[in-house]
Amino acid sequence: MAETDKLLLAFYGDDFTGSTDALEFMTRAGARTVLFLKPPSAEDLEKFGKLDALGIAGLTRSMEPAKMKETLEEAFQKISELNPRYVHYKVCSTFDSSPEIGNIGVAMECGLKHFKNDFIPVLVAAPNLGRYMAFGNLFAQMGIGSKGEIFRLDKHPSMAQHPVTPSKEGDLRDHLALQSPLKSGLVDLLDLKLPFEEIQEKLRKLIDDHQVIFFDGVYEEQMKIIGRILDESADQDKPLFSVGSSGIGKALGDHWQEEKILTETLEWKELEEVKPLLVLSGSVSPVTASQIEFALEHGFREVEIAPEFLYEQEPDVSVYSDKILGLLNEGNSVILHTSKGPEDPRLKKTRAITEELGWDSQRSRMELPRYFGGFLGKIIRQVLTGKSLQRLVIAGGDTSSYAARELGINAVEMIAPLVKGAPLCRAYAENSPVDGMEINLKGGQVGAPSYFVELQNGRLNDN
Incomplete structure (x- = not known):
């Protein structure tokens, strides 16, 4: 202080x-x-x-x-x-x-x-x-x-x-x-x-x-x-x-x-193993793609967002939330994602859909983070209404702001370091199931391939 x-x-x-x-x-x-x-x-x-x-x-x-x-x-x-x-x-x-x-x-x-x-x-x-x-x-x-x-x-x-x-x-x-x-x-x-x-x-x-x-x-x-x-x-x-x-x-x-105005913080909350872990990713980074692949190889399950929801005025989140809840209730850690890297065929499909909707390239660049982030947030909010979890990970800088707002998060405060640039935080979200949860927000460029697995196993605490 x-x-x-x-x-x-x-x-x-x-x-x-x-x-x-x-x-x-x-x-x-x-x-x-x-x-x-x-x-x-x-x-x-x-x-x-x-x-x-x-x-x-x-x-x-x-x-x-x-x-x-x-x-x-x-x-x-x-x-x-x-x-x-x-x-x-x-x-x-x-x-x-x-x-x-x-x-x-x-x-x-x-x-x-x-x-x-x-x-x-x-x-x-x-x-x-x-x-x-x-x-x-x-x-x-x-x-x-x-x-x-x-x-x-x-x-x-x-x-x-x-x-x-x-x-x-x-x-x-x-x-x-x-x-x-x-x-x-x-x-x-x-x-x-x-x-x-x-x-x-x-x-x-x-x-x-x-x-x-x-x-x-x-x-x-x-x-x-x-x-x-x-x-x-x-x-x-x-x-x-x-x-x-x-x-x-x-x-x-x-x-x-x-100058002795501040004193460095050296003591932090101990990072615990948390399973199941829920990850939502709107990142198209190859770094995040490698983390998804590594996690799947180590027992995580995946749920893929199909871009066709862009056609719908009020897309149905239950198609995804029910599937995620089923996997979580079986004890599986789950990654909900919009892409696995820049070569994912869903990106090409998304471009085709936006062209069909009459969006030019500038509108697409501006609107897609809002659409994808908001949809991810709606799905996870529905999931958390049906199952309490300790820790949530959101990956992707462009979509995270919209997902967090959809989840009802008002503020966050750091409780432990993980990888520099992506701390573990406590969420403050009045009247939302995410209130009090541990939340980690990571940009697309953050972390080694083992990131999600280590975050589940409690091995990332970087004192």
């Missing part, structure tokens, strides 16, 4: 799984943090007592620019009323975005307009997650928490083929230039080796003609340096608005621990 009454940081996540990633790194750093699914009211905050930080899990990663702007203007106003020292617009550590969907440039423009800072610091690097930035280029490991190969973003087997926001540029300055006219500069790896005063001088010069400043980051020790830069860039009279991955929380947290 921080030794200050002021809210240290408020973050707004562009999806749910990414928001739990930010929740984890603030909690690990020693800040009591709760993640809400909408801006909290005074009554909401009163329920949780003193908080050091809070997050809001948004949906902007799957929104078009006009809707993003409307949503963020309202959210940033409500965050301002909380008077935090820092405001962080949390994006995926692979900078998932495009001019048409999840436009990060739009978020930056809204942040500049609302918070009126001299510049926006942008830190996407998160070495502890296998995300590295060198001379403006982002590199990502295949599978967070694994020992996968590292690729530049535009060469990454998963991100270069992402169904909604495929990565076409490795240099994030070029990637951002496709989304916004804001000028971006860079504090690079060589700059970070300079004495601190010289780094600050370089930053001051960049701010003269750049509104956005990216920071490289390859090594853990550089995060503390960047945290100090962020901390000393803050104005006492207004919050500092930043954009980036959970590297922002990691950098600030490392610095605040050194």
